[in-house]
Amino acid sequence: DIQMTQSPSSVSASVGDRVTITCRASQSIRTWLAWYQQKPGKAPKLLIYTASSLQSGVPSRFSGSGSGTDFTLTISSLQPEDFATYFCQQSNSFPYTFGQGTKLEIK
Amino acid sequence: QVTLRESGPALVKPTQTLTLTCSFSGFSLGANGMSVSWIRQPPGKALEWLARIDWDDDKFYSTSLNTRLTISKDTSKNQVVLTMTNVGPVDTATYFCARTQTSNGCIDWWGQGTQVTVSS
Numbered sequence: 320d321i322q323m324t325q326s327p328s329s330v331s332a333s334v335g336d337r338v339t340i341t342c343r344a345s346q347s348i349r350t351w352l353a354w355y356q357q358k359p360g361k362a363p364k365l366l367i368y369t370a371s372s373l374q375s376g377v378p379s380r381f382s383g384s385g386s387g388t389d390f391t392l393t394i395s396s397l398q399p400e401d402f403a404t405y406f407c408q409q410s411n412s413f414p415y416t417f418g419q420g421t422k423l424e425i426k
Numbered sequence: 427q428v429t430l431r432e433s434g435p436a437l438v439k440p441t442q443t444l445t446l447t448c449s450f451s452g453f454s455l456g457a458n459g460m461s462v463s464w465i466r467q468p469p470g471k472a473l474e475w476l477a478r479i480d481w482d483d484d485k486f487y488s489t490s491l492n493t494r495l496t497i498s499k500d501t502s503k504n505q506v507v508l509t510m511t512n513v514g515p516v517d518t519a520t521y522f523c524a525r526t527q528t529s530n531g532c533i534d535w536w537g538q539g540t541q542v543t544v545s546s
Contacts, residue, residue, distance in 0.1 A: 363473065413478075418472070
C-alpha cells in the first residue's frame with residue numbers, strides 16, 4: 320500500500336495568514352492526489368483533485384501543487400471558516416490511502 | 427443535487443456481521459464513470475478507505491480488510507451495500523459512503539456518516 324504522510328500534524332495560525340500543508344507519498348502517485356477539509360462532526364469536503372484542480376464552489380484562496388511524491392495545499396489568506404482538519408488522499412493505485420490529517424487551529 | 431445517506435445498526439456485537447446500506451440520489455451507478463466508495467473514521471482518528479464499486483461492477487478493497495468486506499450494488503434501487511464479517515471493537519467508527527469519480531478516484535460527494543459501535 321502507498322503510505323501518505325502529512326506535515327505538520329497540527330498548525331496554529333491567525334486569520335489572514337498564509338498556510339501551507341505538505342503531503343508526501345511513499346512512491347510516485349503522479350498527480351493522483353486530492354485534498355479534503357473536515358470540520359468536527361461533519362463529512363469531509365473535497366477541495367482539490369488531481370493535485371491542483373479546484374473543486375467547483377471552493378474559494379480560490381485554496382490551491383494545490385505537486386507531482387510524484389511531494390504535494391502541498393496552500394491557503395493564501397486564512398478565513399475563520401478554514402479552521403478545520405485537512406486530509407490528503409491518493410488515487411494512483413488501490414487501495415486508496417489517506418494521510419493522517421493536519422489540524423489547523425486558531426492562534 | 428447529489429445526496430447519499432448511510433443506514434445500518436448503531437451497535438453490533440463482536441464476531442457479528444455488519445451490514446451498511448448507502449442510498450443515493452442525483453446520479454446513477456448505471457452511468458459510465460461513476461463509482462461509490464466506503465470510508466470509515468474511528469473516533470478522533472484519520473480516514474480509512476475501505477472499498478469501491480464501479481458502474482461496471484468492478485470492485486476494489488482495502489488490503490487489510492479484503493477478506494472481511496463485500497461491496498455490492500442495486501442499480502435499480504440506487505443503493506450500495508457493504509458487509510463486514512467478524513467485527514471487533516477496532517471496527518468502531520463512523521462509516522461514510524461517497525460518490526467517487528471512476529476516472530480520477532476523487533471522492534466528490536459524501537454522506538453524513540453513520541456511527542457504528544462494536545461492543546458486547
